[in-house]
Amino acid sequence: MLDTNLKTQLKTYLQNLKRPVELVVSADDSPKAQELLGLAKDIDSLSTHISLTQTQGVRTPSMTVRNPSEATAISFAGLPMGHEFTSLILALLHSGGHPIKLADDVIEQIRALPGQYQFETYVSLSCQTCPEVVQALNMMAAINPNITNVMIDGSLFQDEVNERNIMAVPSVYLNGEPFSVGAISVQEILNKLDVNAAGRQAEQISQKEAFDVLVIGGGPAGASAAIYAARKGLRTGIVADKFGGQVAETVGIENFISVKSTEGSKLVANLEAHVHDYDVDIMDNQRALSLKSGELFELTLESGAQVRSKTVLIATGARWREMNVPGEKEYRGSGVAYCPHCDGPLFKGKRVAVIGGGNSGIEAAIDLANIVEHVTVLEFDVKLRADEVLQRKAASMGNIDIITQAMTTEVTGDGKRVNGLNYTDRATGESHHVELAGIFVQIGLIPNAEWLTDTLELNGRGEVVVDNKGETSIAGVFAAGDVTNSAYKQIIIAMGSGATASLGAFDYLIRNEVPQAEQAA
Known part of the structure; x- marks a missing residue:
């Protein structure tokens, strides 16, 4: 699973382990599960402090990093590679006794939290913001055994994503209920859990x-x-x-x-x-x-x-500038998005729109075209404003349509999620409807x-x-x-x-x- 160079680097990191760490893997015969099992075996081979067991978990594939002496648990449902590989390394180090880089008073505040906190964090592996949230919750779980966190790759567990109507990442659930969407820090989490924290x-x-x-x-x-x-x-x-x-x-x-x-x-x-x-x-x-x-x-x-x-x-x-049209705020996080890199994987195989024909808009369209079924770009002006090289790249892709002189007038949906948008052709004054699952706003x-x-x-x-x-x-x-x-x-x-x-x-x-x-x- 891991190449020689990565194994060498990881072995160096794992020399910082001071106490035993258990890897508990739930795997079946699927390719992703076998990749995860291979990753766990590679990690197990790199340190005498690590042991590996297999079991049938709530989610498959998944891997839990446990500190048996403190009874802490940090889990990864899916393959924690890409941006989340760092989250896995830190989970191993923190579970193994490596110091956590938080202020002493913050660590004590986390340790003193009463009650049980079961966090579920839905991510996409291409999301830049997701690891920060995962790592914040993982640190809390490594400190307090009454706190657990599981990173869930939304693209791999689509049934859960659809059931919970998750259309933006990172999306965090606490004890089965929505907790937060987007970036959130340790202190912000504590402020929500400890009502007196912000005042202090x-x-x-x-x-x-x-x-x-x-x-x-x-x-x-x-x-x-x-x-x-x-x-x-x-x-x-x-x-x-x-x-x-x-x-x-x-x-x-x-x-x-x-x-x-x-x-x-x-x-x-x-x-x-x-x-x-x-x-x-x-x-x-x-x-x-x-x-x-x-x-x-x-x-x-x-x-x-x-x-x-x-x-x-x-x-x-x-x-990010908003469109300020009916439906945008209502469906923000339920189909209306502003970060194609973060939320794009949640729309795999679906039809989406990008609003804006500047560099950011056309770059977003190109990135999304590799994931989704089809991208429609709507530009208000008579021509695109993106660099010529980006325009040529977009034109070369078979699943990007570009509409200029298009003024978006409304985001439509079924009450739960986006199902399309309405726009006016500024040249003719005619109104049109486009059926979509997602809208990415890139207008400055x-x-x-x-x-x-x-x-x-x-x-x-x-x-x-x-x-x-x-x-x-x-x-x-x-x-x-x-x-x-x-x-x-x-x-x-x-x-x-x-x-x-x-x-x-x-x-x-x-x-x-x-x-x-x-x-x-």
Whole structure:
């Protein structure tokens, strides 16, 4: 199952095991089950701490990683390869006593949770976001024996996916009931399970001393800004909903200078690790609500916490633009999707549409065409806006139809899931209906700046207006990345603008702060 190089690497990792780990495999004669059994045998051969047994499980094929001394259980229904192979390795290490990279107070909070928690996490192996959720729940399961998690490959267990009407991943169920859809962190999970957790966290944040630089946002711009500020010796904090932003949902990155090719999830992990190398106070799972000026800037968070700082650097990025047509919100997660890489495998063999004819739209259509039966691309303009090379590739595929001058007017469904869409031909005014199982929206981005409407100068597109130092219309408030009026929205540009704005904040501080000796005089 595993090639020689991968076995060598895995054997090195497994040397970190400190206690026995059991692999319990449920397999039949199907090809996937035999692949899983082969994988388990390969892992078993690489460490004396690992033992392998076979049994008939609830799902086949499946493999459970058990710590017999602590009675913890982490399961994988399907073959945990692709992006989920890392989840399997971490499950082995954590079950075998390798330290879990969570704060001590978070580990104790997980260990103290009362009750039984049986999580089921439906994923697609091509999903960039899914491993983060799987690994978060797996860490919790490795800490507390009353918590279990099973990763379920939705493409392999289609009956369950259809029965539960799952049309977006990651989809998490808790004790048989829907728990969450999309990205969710350990702290967010704890906030949902422990009703007092968010309040305690908000109180702790409010008690922090004022920062020199407070960065709002954890994407490429925010990470770059925090690193540059910390390197200047400034007291630096980051408030972020989650690390990575849009980058976490990006599959292939091939224009990041000096790195020939990487993936969004890897870049996000590297960004976060780099920030952790510096003395930066990271306050995650927090969203900004309002900003007030005064002797110190005061940022109020949705949690109720208040953070004070001498300067503020806004790097809240952007999000996918919605169609804003009837049915879109009703069927979001039930056929309306925004990440073809994550949710595409759930539509295997079905007919789908892509809304938008730019690069992201045509790239999505090409990717989906390899999975689904047929793709219809609807573009509002008279022609596609994607690069010529992408247009040629799409035209060469036999299952992509492109309709221009198409204005989507409604998403239709049966009350549970999407069954089609209506559009108007802008050239003739005629209305048409297309029968579909899924709709992937790829029509650009909206800056996450609505909360600043009455605070800072925004342009007509809702972007924060900045000068060549990244400073906004309020002295001492800076901004960087996709939330600003930058000419181009690219990862490398966001990082550069984060550095620029951070240096701008440093320059502002040294020009406006009164030295301590002068204050004493």
